[in-house]
Amino acid sequence: MKGSAAFFFGIFLVLIGWPFIGMCVEFYGFFVLFSGFLPIVISFIRRIPVLGNLLNLPFISTLVKKYESHPMV
Incomplete structure (x- = not known):
């Protein structure tokens, strides 16, 4: 659940105009999901x-x- 939330929050950050922070959060979520x-x-x-x-x-x-x-x- 934590990985999914981080991944989708990262997508949200990218969409509102924070691409670097959003991609970092997405990477963390992806890593937690598939570790x-x-x-x-x-x-x-x-x-x-x-x-x-x-x-x-x-x-x-x-x-x-x-x-x-x-x-x-």
């Missing part, structure tokens, strides 16, 4: 040849392991 799906997306991207290698880079791999091992549901 439980993030571990599945990461495991799929690991199987793609070039993108999987990018996820194994030192800095990126620490971030990816954090999100992949802790589902946000």
Whole structure:
């Protein structure tokens, strides 16, 4: 519910003329809505040849392991 409210409030902010703030609020709402799906997306991207290698880079791999091992549901 919190993600949906933030997303639609962001759309409202864009429509009344606050595009930057509105897009930030929309991004937050989108992230909250789909954060439980993030571990599945990461495991799929690991199987793609070039993108999987990018996820194994030192800095990126620490971030990816954090999100992949802790589902946000």
